[in-house]
Amino acid sequence: SKIHGFLEKLPKCEHHVHLEGCLTPELMFTLAARNGIKLPDPETRPEFSSAESLYTRYENFTSLDDFLSYYFIGMSVLKQQDDYEALAWEYFQKANADGVHHAEVFFDPQEHINRGVLYDTVVSGFTAGCRRAEKEYGMTTKLILCFVKHLPASDASKVFDLAVERGDFDSGVVHGIGASSSEVGPPKDMFKEIYATAHSKGIQRTAHAGEEGDPSYISAALDAYKSQRIDHGIRLIDSPSLMERIVKDEILLTVCPVSNVKLRCFDHISQVPIRRFLDAGVKFSINSDDPAYFGGFILHNYCAVQEAFGLSIADWRLIALNSIEGSWIEQERKLELL
Numbered sequence: 001s002k003i004h005g006f007l008e009k010l011p012k013c014e015h016h017v018h019l020e021g022c023l024t025p026e027l028m029f030t031l032a033a034r035n036g037i038k039l040p041d042p043e044t045r046p047e048f049s050s051a052e053s054l055y056t057r058y059e060n061f062t063s064l065d066d067f068l069s070y071y072f073i074g075m076s077v078l079k080q081q082d083d084y085e086a087l088a089w090e091y092f093q094k095a096n097a098d099g100v101h102h103a104e105v106f107f108d109p110q111e112h113i114n115r116g117v118l119y120d121t122v123v124s125g126f127t128a129g130c131r132r133a134e135k136e137y138g139m140t141t142k143l144i145l146c147f148v149k150h151l152p153a154s155d156a157s158k159v160f161d162l163a164v165e166r167g168d169f170d171s172g173v174v175h176g177i178g179a180s181s182s183e184v185g186p187p188k189d190m191f192k193e194i195y196a197t198a199h200s201k202g203i204q205r206t207a208h209a210g211e212e213g214d215p216s217y218i219s220a221a222l223d224a225y226k227s228q229r230i231d232h233g234i235r236l237i238d239s240p241s242l243m244e245r246i247v248k249d250e251i252l253l254t255v256c257p258v259s260n261v262k263l264r265c266f267d268h269i270s271q272v273p274i275r276r277f278l279d280a281g282v283k284f285s286i287n288s289d290d291p292a293y294f295g296g297f298i299l300h301n302y303c304a305v306q307e308a309f310g311l312s313i314a315d316w317r318l319i320a321l322n323s324i325e326g327s328w329i330e331q332e333r334k335l336e337l338l
């Protein structure tokens, strides 16, 4: 339809995509073979028989943690710098085709380091993918280092200290920090020392909160982390007072509608609070999260929202404007994107 053509052309900024979540089953099998990595045995885990059987399994995630168990197995095939570059480059090609002009992408170094991959290998590979996207597409890109909540906070501190010592934040090789993986269970403020240090150094901060967890996870990210953005944040609908605070403080939510349905946060896209956020003045961007696992990249999310909500051109212009405004880029670049 006409609006789909409009959505395709609309200049997009992506703020919530995990590079490891862009690993397709096809690339997973290729890299496993090349790197001699053993994936689960199809005898006992038949979903690992083929790319097709994995895609079928991905249609039936029961929760965030069910998804994460596949996500962590998937990324275990990444070993060499070239693997990381190839993965990032696959994402940027799809993002470019979907009309993404600026992308801020997450990565989970702790998981790779725990398997014996050097932090430098991970960052160098992902950075090479970013530079290629900048050069070939004129895209702007930023890497955001995510801490994972299911591993000890002391591991996260080690990675953070390493990134600081290398000067990665000063050089812009890494632009900001995030927090992801399991939500309900680990302490809500488990990275508060890291975030306090990041705040004092002027490092940008975001955090996953209010995806499966109640609004107190969002308040904790704002209070304990001084988080400038909230990734997901959909459970804000359970706290009108917190929603007012988010509006007043102009905190951007990075909403991932298809992810929310695939991980059973909502039964249908129409339940994602897109209309409510627009009406309340909550600023948000629309993002893909883990596109290789959830069956679609950013444009798929834009189109799914349109099908469910029938938004106006003015609504979409506002969403695009807020996505640009909420991006971690220089004012000059924002003006170019408008």
Ligand code: HPA
Binding pocket: 018, 021, 064, 071, 180, 181, 182, 208, 211, 259, 289, 290
């Ligand atoms: N939530 C939490 N952690 C994640 C996600 C998510 O949606 N995707 C990848 N890591």
Ligand code: ZN
Binding pocket: 016, 018, 180, 208, 231, 289
């Ligand atoms: Zn996410």
